[in-house]
Structure formats: C-alpha cells, structure tokens
Amino acid sequence: MEERVQISLLLDFYGNLLTEKQRDIMDLYYNDDLSLAEISNITNTSRQAIHDITKRCHKLLFQYEEKLFLLEKYLQRKKIIGRLNENIDMLINNTIDEDKKEILNKIKRDIEYI
C-alpha cells in the first residue's frame, strides 16, 4: 500500500488520539497534499514546527497500529467481506425463490454495516 494511503487510513483509525492541531496538520499534509510551506502559512506556525509535528505524528500513528492493529484488522475484514459478497451474489443469482432472495439481500445489507 502506498504510504500516503496508509497514513490516511491510520488517521481515520487513530486521528482522535492526536490533538486537534496535530490532526488538522496531518490532514492538510496527507489528505489535502499541501506542502509544509503552505501549511505553515495557513496555520500561522513555523515551517520547522509543521515538519516536527508531521514527523512526530507519523511515528505516533505507527506506534498505535503496532499496539492495536486496527488497520491490519480492517484490511483482513475487507478481504473477508469481498469473499462473502461474492458468495452471496452467487447464491442470489442461482435462487428463484423470492423469499430466499429477500433473506440473501438482507444478509448483504447487514454485511455492509459490519
């Protein structure tokens, strides 16, 4: 996985464990793809401070992942959900019974919320 995507996902999972300022700066840097100089201007913070914050938060996010594995678990779950959907679609396409089809569609909707 590309590092930018990885950091963006880690921010989704652990962003709330950062301070609001840290989260905002990481968001501008990794999600909005702004340069350190641009973030420095927007936030009225020195370029060096922005650099230090992104570096520190980068490390923090990976430390959280080493402890809680939320990204790893999410990726495993995503894989399983893909397989589940394939199998359910196969059953839906091979079922004539409308009641059974309805139950299979219910199952599919529930899986979306897992």
Place this chain on the structure above:
Amino acid sequence: MEERVQISLLLDFYGNLLTEKQRDIMDLYYNDDLSLAEISNITNTSRQAIHDITKRCHKLLFQYEEKLFLLEKYLQRKKIIGRLNENIDMLINNTIDEDKKEILNKIKRDIEYI
C-alpha cells in the same frame, strides 16, 4: 452491561495502550477479581499505589473508548453477526441443494472471522 464486564472488554481493546505494569494490575483487579491488598502483596507495591493505578487506568480506558468507540462498534457488530447467523441458519435449514448448503456454510465460517 455490568461495569466489571465492561472494564474487562475495554482492557481487551485498549490494554496495549497501557504500560505492562498498569495492564497487569488491571487484569488482576478486574479479571482475576483480587483485592487491592492481594495485588499489593503480589506486585510488591503499596496498596495506595495500586488504588491510584486502577483509578487512573479506569479513567484512561473510558477516555480511549470516547475517542475510538471500539467497544461500541464491537457490540454493534456482535448484534449484526447474531442476525446474520440466524438468517443463514434459516437458509441452510430450508435448502436441499448440497452445493448451496456448502456455500452457506462457507459464508458462516467467514462471518466468524469478521
């Protein structure tokens, strides 16, 4: 949910964010149901320090939950999985086709790992 059960689950989710000592003490107190005096003896730490650690970690665990909602999401997921299993069992019991039964059983096994 009883508080002891709740703390025990929060320890499963966030225990790795505590120090090893904090985690051990919380485990002895909430999972093994030992008294402060017993934990004090085992860990060679004053009763007051054990009291302070359990109080502080209790607060920390709830703070993590307020930020990441892992327990809340787990309970929601558990509910959905219960409903999924009921629906799949219903389909299994009403299916004669062995191939379809096999796919439904595969789906059931996959759901266990979600």
